[in-house]
Amino acid sequence: MSLFNQPLLSIICHTFNQEKYLEETIKGFLLQKTNFPFEIIIHDDASTDRTSDIIKKYQDLYPNQIKAILQTENKYSQNVNIWSEFTFPAAKGKYIAICEGDDYWTDENKLQKQVDFLEQNSEFVVCWTDYLNYNGTNFTENDFKITDTIFKIDYNNLFHPYCTLTLTTVFKKEAMDIKLLSSLTHFKDNSLYMILLRKGFGAFMNEKTAVYRIHVGGVYSMKSLFFQRYSSYLNVKEMYDAIPESKTKNIAQNIESLLRHAAFDALRIKYATNDKLTSEEETALKLFFPTAKTSVKFKYYKRILEYSLKKAFKK
Structure with a gap:
């Protein structure tokens, strides 16, 4: 894939103390086969392990494709919206894909499939795919009870089933309202989806393209x-x-x-x-x-x- 000044898609990856998993995540990005250029933006929230060193290593290897945003103090603990303050404004692509630093992609055609779908279906602004769950020992499948190849999502069925996980998200950047996102007090990934659906439909693509890690080191999983x-x-x-x-x-x-x-x-x-x-x-x-x-x-x-x-x- 040749690189140009203007990528069609921006991959956004947020990390914190994920040295055990991050290389597999980044390799999943780099293995993507696309007919369009894409950039990789990796934000580290002042990790205390080797996470930032790994990011720097890959940025040195792929300086034209990987951009690092390295914090010196933790923004999550300050309730800073990292999406609206740092990563979304840095994204140059027409499309944005998201994957956290402890999850990873398994389908080398994931991005191409999702971008093709959004390009060909103008009424849709965001799409997700199925994924496997991995607890460190076993892989398990989801039971979303979705039989359609493409399952249409709007406010009438959002969260039923809860198949809209961050690690498979791809959306049109123009559908995102950064001003609204930055004004939120209780922002989460659900905030992103609810904002996007104002501009069009969401689609769940019924094929597995990624792996969601379940582990005690997850910031959210450690909460009560x-x-x-x-x-x-x-x-x-x-x-x-x-x-x-x-x-x-x-x-x-x-x-x-x-x-x-x-x-x-x-x-x-x-x-x-x-x-x-x-x-x-x-x-x-x-x-x-x-x-x-x-x-x-x-x-x-x-x-x-x-x-x-x-x-x-x-x-």
Whole structure:
């Protein structure tokens, strides 16, 4: 592939302490066979291992294709939106592909297939593919129950099934609203998808092109179950409030479900452990239960009784 000043696609890779996995990720990028030029932008969030050294090594090997953005202090901990502040503005391509530094691509034609689809179907602005899950020992397939070769996604079915993972994402840069993205308080990858769907449809391409790593070193996986659910609730609720087109029954049900599960997690923490609730855990309880259905409130009081009895028997 010959390189030109203007790549058609920009690969964006965010890394943090991923020295064990990053070389496989980068090799998956470099093995892509395309009839268009692409660039690789790798952002390291002040890793404390050899991640930045690996990035520098590959930047030296491919100086015309790989661009490194190396932070000296961690931006994630400062709640900085790395996409809107650093990587998206640096991207020169018409299309943007995303893959985190601990995941990797297995299909050398992945980018070509996705770009071809978006080029040929103007009503679509973003697409994803299937992938394998790898826990360090075994590979497992997803059970999305999708039989269509191309599954159309909009606000009426987004997250059902949850097949829109970051590692396979390719989207049209012109569909992204950087100003809106940068204004968000609770941004996540879901924020990106909900913004993009204002401009067109999403497509799930029913073929496996990548591997998603499940490991304890993942920044998000290290968080508590309550944090994962409550942060997702705040994220989707923020997007629901910001984007009128997203006010569908499907998105509203997702918001309710995320808050319900977060509230029950907080309930468990309050009555089954001796831990004092955080302000967010208290807020989740106050937000959900006063307006919950009678059947849910019954489950609420039943759980309290169960937790109290278990505590009494332990004494």
